[in-house]
Amino acid sequence: MSTSPPVPHAKPFSLPTGPWVGFIAVLVLFTALIAIKGELGTFLSLGNLRVLLHEGTVPAIVALGMLLVLISGGIDLSVGATVALVTVVTMRVYTAMYAASGPSPTNSLVAVAAGVSIGGVCGLANGLLVTKLQLPPFVATLGMLGVSRGVATWLAGRTVLPFKDGGTPEWVNTVASSQTEFTNPGLWSLVLLAILTAVLLRLTVFGRHLYAVGSNEATARLCGVNVTRTKLLVYTLAGLLTGWAGVIMFAHSNSGNPTLGEQLELDVITAVVIGGASLSGGKGTVVGAMLGVLILILIKNGVSLFNVPVEMQYILIGALLIANVSLNRWRQGKVS
Amino acid sequence: MPRPLYFLLAATLPFVFGCGGPSNEQFTIVVIPKGLTHEHWQSVHRGALRCAADLEAEDGTRVRIMFDGPLRERDAMEQIRIVDRRVATGASGIVLAPQHSQTMTACVKRAADAGVPVVIIDSGIDDPNHFVKYVATNNYNGGCLAAHHLIGELKKQGKDKPKLILFRYAVGSQATEDRERGFEKTVNDICPGVVWLSTDKYAGATRDSAMREAGPMILQYGKDVDGIFAPNESSASGTADVLRSQGLNKKVVLMGFDASKPLLQSIQEGDIIGSILQDPYRMGYLSTWYCVQHLRGVNVNKSRTDMSESTGEYLVTEKNLNAVSTLRLYDPATQATRTTDELRYGPNGKPKP
Numbered sequence: 001m002s003t004s005p006p007v008p009h010a011k012p013f014s015l016p017t018g019p020w021v022g023f024i025a026v027l028v029l030f031t032a033l034i035a036i037k038g039e040l041g042t043f044l045s046l047g048n049l050r051v052l053l054h055e056g057t058v059p060a061i062v063a064l065g066m067l068l069v070l071i072s073g074g075i076d077l078s079v080g081a082t083v084a085l086v087t088v089v090t091m092r093v094y095t096a097m098y099a100a101s102g103p104s105p106t107n108s109l110v111a112v113a114a115g116v117s118i119g120g121v122c123g124l125a126n127g128l129l130v131t132k133l134q135l136p137p138f139v140a141t142l143g144m145l146g147v148s149r150g151v152a153t154w155l156a157g158r159t160v161l162p163f164k165d166g167g168t169p170e171w172v173n174t175v176a177s178s179q180t181e182f183t184n185p186g187l188w189s190l191v192l193l194a195i196l197t198a199v200l201l202r203l204t205v206f207g208r209h210l211y212a213v214g215s216n217e218a219t220a221r222l223c224g225v226n227v228t229r230t231k232l233l234v235y236t237l238a239g240l241l242t243g244w245a246g247v248i249m250f251a252h253s254n255s256g257n258p259t260l261g262e263q264l265e266l267d268v269i270t271a272v273v274i275g276g277a278s279l280s281g282g283k284g285t286v287v288g289a290m291l292g293v294l295i296l297i298l299i300k301n302g303v304s305l306f307n308v309p310v311e312m313q314y315i316l317i318g319a320l321l322i323a324n325v326s327l328n329r330w331r332q333g334k335v336s
Numbered sequence: 337m338p339r340p341l342y343f344l345l346a347a348t349l350p351f352v353f354g355c356g357g358p359s360n361e362q363f364t365i366v367v368i369p370k371g372l373t374h375e376h377w378q379s380v381h382r383g384a385l386r387c388a389a390d391l392e393a394e395d396g397t398r399v400r401i402m403f404d405g406p407l408r409e410r411d412a413m414e415q416i417r418i419v420d421r422r423v424a425t426g427a428s429g430i431v432l433a434p435q436h437s438q439t440m441t442a443c444v445k446r447a448a449d450a451g452v453p454v455v456i457i458d459s460g461i462d463d464p465n466h467f468v469k470y471v472a473t474n475n476y477n478g479g480c481l482a483a484h485h486l487i488g489e490l491k492k493q494g495k496d497k498p499k500l501i502l503f504r505y506a507v508g509s510q511a512t513e514d515r516e517r518g519f520e521k522t523v524n525d526i527c528p529g530v531v532w533l534s535t536d537k538y539a540g541a542t543r544d545s546a547m548r549e550a551g552p553m554i555l556q557y558g559k560d561v562d563g564i565f566a567p568n569e570s571s572a573s574g575t576a577d578v579l580r581s582q583g584l585n586k587k588v589v590l591m592g593f594d595a596s597k598p599l600l601q602s603i604q605e606g607d608i609i610g611s612i613l614q615d616p617y618r619m620g621y622l623s624t625w626y627c628v629q630h631l632r633g634v635n636v637n638k639s640r641t642d643m644s645e646s647t648g649e650y651l652v653t654e655k656n657l658n659a660v661s662t663l664r665l666y667d668p669a670t671q672a673t674r675t676t677d678e679l680r681y682g683p684n685g686k687p688k689p
Contacts, residue, residue, distance in 0.1 A: 047424035055417055158538060159507035160412065162438030165462060177446055178420050253413050255439040260413055304418065305425060310372065310407050 018328045019275045019291035022320060026295050030302040037306060048301065054178035056297040057186045058083070058252065060290060061245035062268045063275075064197045065123075065238030067289040070272055071201070072234045073214040073281025074130060074137035079242045080264035081148035082122045084257065086246025088152045090115035091161045091256025098167055108169050115250065116243035122148055123239015127232040145265070152258035161256035168254065175251035186248045193241065198286040210234060214281030270317060271296045274324045295320065363428040365627050366402045367620065368418055370433045370458070371409030371541075374569060375596045376616045377433075379666060380457070383620025383679075384431065390676050391628060399628055402427070410541040412436060419443040423450050429627035431620070433458035437510040441466075453630050455623040458616075459511035469626045469637050470644040473614040475511045478593065478649035479518025479567070485610050485651055486563050486591040487527045493589075497529035498562040503550065503575060504538050505567050515567040515593055515612075533557045539571035546574025554578050554588075561588055569594035572611065576602045595652065595666050603654055610653040613662065617671045618647045621679045648683075 034043045042048065062079050069076045094111035101107070122144060129140035163172075175186045201207040209230045212220040221227050246261075253260055275292030277284030296317060303313040367384045369377035381403045388399040404422065406414035415435050420443055422430060430447055432454055434440035441463040447454050448466040456470045490498045502520060505512035523530050537553050539546035546566070554561075554575075566572035572592030576599070579585040585607040592599060592611035602608040622645065626636045637643050652662050663670040677685035 042425045045425065047426070048421075051421045051424045054420065157507075160436055160439060162436065165438075168442065173442060176442055178424060179446065179450060249413070253416060253439060254442040255412070255436070257412055257439070259410050262411075301421065304404055304421060307402060307404070 018324055018331075019288045019295070021327065022274055022324050023291050023295050023298075026298050026302075026320065030298065034302070034306055039306065042305065043302065048305070050178050050181035052294075052297055052301055053187055054181050054184070054252075055301065056293050057184075057190050058245045058249050059264065059268055059271065059296070060190050060293045061193060061248065062242055062264065063272050063289045063293050064193055064286065065241035065245075066265075066268045066272050067275075067277055067284050067286065068197070068201075068210065068234050068241075069137070069238045070269075070277045070279065071210050071214045071281060071284045072231060073217065074231070074235070075141065075269070075279065076123075076126060076235070076238055076242075077138065077141040077265045078122060078126060078144035078148055079238075079245075079268060080261035080266075081145045081152065082119055082239065082242045083246040083249050083261035083264060084259065085122065085148045085152040085155075086115045086119050086243050087250040087253065087260055088156045088161060088256040088258055089118045090247055090250045091163075092155060094169075095161070095164065095167075098164065103167070103169070105169075108171060112247050115247045116240060119243015119246055120236055120240040123236045123242065124232070126239065127235030130235065131228045131231050149258065156256055156258045158258075160259075163254065172251040172254065175248060176254060186251065189244065189248070193244070194286055194290060201286065206230070206233065211282055214283070216282075267296060268293075270321050274321055276328065362398045363628055363631055364400045364402060364426065365429045365431060365624055366404055366422045366427045367431045367624070368415065368422070368433065369403070369405040370415070370435050371411070372405050372407055373409065374594075375666065376569065376594060376614070377405065379616035379671070380433070380620035382668060382671060383617040383622075384624040385620075386617070386672070386679070387621045387624040387628075390679075391625075397628070399624070401624065406435075408541070410435070412439060416440070416443045419447060423447045423452050427452055429631055430454045431623040431627055432456055434461045435459075435509075437462045453627060455627045455630075457619050457623045459509060461510075464643065467643075468630050469623070471619055471623045471626065471647060472511065472644070473619075473649050474646040475514035475649075476518040477646075478612040478614070479515035479520075480522040481649060481651050482515070482565055482591050482593060482610075482612050483519045483522035484526070485653070486565060486589060487523060489589055489609050490563055493562075495562050496527075497531065498527065499531045499533050499557075499560050501533050501537075501553065501557060501561050501564045502535040503546075503553070503564055503566045503571055504535070505571055506538055506540060512567040512593075516565075519565050519567070533561055539566065539568075539574060541570065543570045543574045543577070546571045547577055550575045550578040554582055554584065558582060558584050558588070563589040563591065565591045565593075567593050569596050569599055572608060573599050573602070576607050580607060600652075600657065600666075603652065603657060606654065610651060613650045613652050613665045615647040615650070615665055617665065617674070618679055622647060625680060 034040055066076055090111045093114040094107055097107040097110060126141050126144055129135045130137050175184060181187060209225045212225055213227050213230050217227055249260055250256065271292035272284065272289045274295055275288030299316050300313055303310060367381060369380060384401045388401050391397045391399050404418055412435050419430065430452055434456060437460055440461055444454050444461060445463065445466045453468045456467045458472050460470060461467065502516060504516055534553060534557060537549055539549055564575055566575045575590055579588055579590060590608045592608050595611055595613050599608065599611060603611060630636050650665060656662050660670060664674055
């Protein structure tokens with residue numbers, strides 16, 4: 001792969017098998033464990049499926065952005081802090097407008113737009129640090145993590161910002177409720193964004209450039225790919241996706257909260273890597289990333305529901321990550 | 337269609353159609369603390385388990401207690417997720433210690449709308465219409481009690497115009513804000529000459545964060561300050577650590593709230609002058625009891641006119657540290673010897689008329 005010319009993934013339409021193996025392994029493991037306890041009816045129920053989809057929405061949207069960044073050979077450690085910043089900004093804008101003009105749909109629209117834009121601004125800042133200052137993405141986004149978290153805490157006045165009593169707009173309640181998950185706009189926005197991301201990766205020139213830059217940046221540049229522009233764009237896109245995830249988090253948490261999203265970046269990177277993306281770039285698919293998130297959520301859900309000690313979830317996720325990547329390595333070794 | 341997709345479809349079939357069998361328990365009560373790390377919540381858990389055991393011994397009612405909370409005390413999102421998850425997966429009732437009085441209202445309402453009764457414990461919630469009962473310490477009284485003891489000790493040292501620090505916990509945490517208000521009000525009432533050196537520092541959720549905040553604060557005021565009130569376990573322990581490390585323990589009078597083994601140790605050694613203890617065991621017991629009674633159709637809140645019940649607050653000092661009246665609040669073995677009547681109906685042991 002690394003010596004070949006910068007074409008997209010060799011077989012872009014093939015499904016990644018690693019994440020499927022992981023997903024089925026986790027599902028079978030939990031089903032078996034829970035069946036022994038005689039509670040399969042709780043785990044494999046429509047109610048729990050709704051909850052799983054609901055809990056997965058935010059990390060899945062962030063994972064789409066992370067996938068783009070990882071394919072380009074970068075990494076984004078700032079997403080968790082950005083999500084927190086977005087919730088705080090959205091709440092600040094909403095309450096300010098609510099105080100000025102009372103309840104009106106424009107408040108929500110402006111607040112959501114502000115939230116998504118602040119996500120985009122954070123992403124753009126990441127992109128500028130990586131391209132203009134030539135910082136390694138790890139360092140640039142680690143710095144942005146601190147900046148975003150700090151600004152979020154400062155903007156929130158070191159506290160959690162709630163809605164004024166009874167001032168919660170209806171859409172927030174709709175998005176926050178998992179009881180009607182199959183018509184939840186948050187979930188459908190994820191479906192739409194996932195399709196768009198897949199189309200972007202597979203059918204557009206930008207998508208091809210992304211794989212090219214991630215596989216071999218020097219070669220891509222020699223072939224005439226505008227590496228700087230591609231990277232700027234990818235970090236900004238990831239930022240906008242994170243911004244949208246932040247808006248959904250804002251609804252789910254019913255607040256602007258600067259402590260939200262701690263370790264979200266690690267969860268999401270884990271999910272995307274389990275889904276077959278590589279930290280060295282040039283690899284990864286939307287289906288894989290979504291499966292990775294599903295595996296993670298499934299583990300958290302199973303551990304929480306069945307009184308398994310909560311520390312088990314970290315051990316399981318860690319072990320699964322290592323097993324999955326080793327499996328991929330081994331398989332590649334057999335091919336070459 | 338690639339073969340893995342068939343596997344996936346097969347795997348999701350049971351999700352879609354469900355395959356629940358009847359469980360052999362009558363009630364599943366999910367106890368959701370603010371976090372899992374404080375010993376306070378272990379007592380709540382034991383109290384809930386004791387209630388379940390009592391109910392089964394009485395008339396064979398089977399109550400299953402699920403103890404499920406966020407690992408970290410400030411993980412607000414996770415607590416909301418847990419409530420929703422439990423409502424969706426068949427909890428009969430929920431006992432919840434809300435992390436925030438306003439942000440948790442939406443998920444409590446969702447639970448109530450789905451027909452799952454919620455009993456609120458430990459810390460209040462702003463929406464009064466969607467929970468069944470509120471079982472907690474009267475935190476305002478606890479703050480008053482702390483003020484009386486701290487000022488009393490300082491007066492014994494001849495300090496009639498003490499310089500005090502009120503080291504707050506966090507904004508939006510109703511329980512600790514009540515303690516802070518009770519403390520501040522009582523001190524101003526009984527000791528008009530008081531000088532407040534600092535009342536705007538926040539300890540945050542953990543002992544670590546308390547130490548980070550207390551360090552610079554003690555450096556700044558250490559020479560002047562006579563007394564400090566820290567309104568919960570982590571802030572008191574963190575402050576005690578900082579006082580020790582700066583050699584000011586026993587010189588500065590520190591009053592705490594709640595207990596843990598290290599904190600009680602500090603009281604024994606004199607680094608902390610006293611603490612206000614709650615009765616989390618009874619809180620866990622009573623909340624589970626009310627939840628089950630409500631599920632059985634008993635009108636536990638007199639048609640929403642009697643919504644809250646206090647489980648008491650107790651001053652602990654070096655003197656009564658090992659008395660049974662103190663041990664029963666936190667020591668598992670002593671807790672187990674408490675009588676059912678006392679746990680249900682309070683120190684008199686009789687039902688309220």
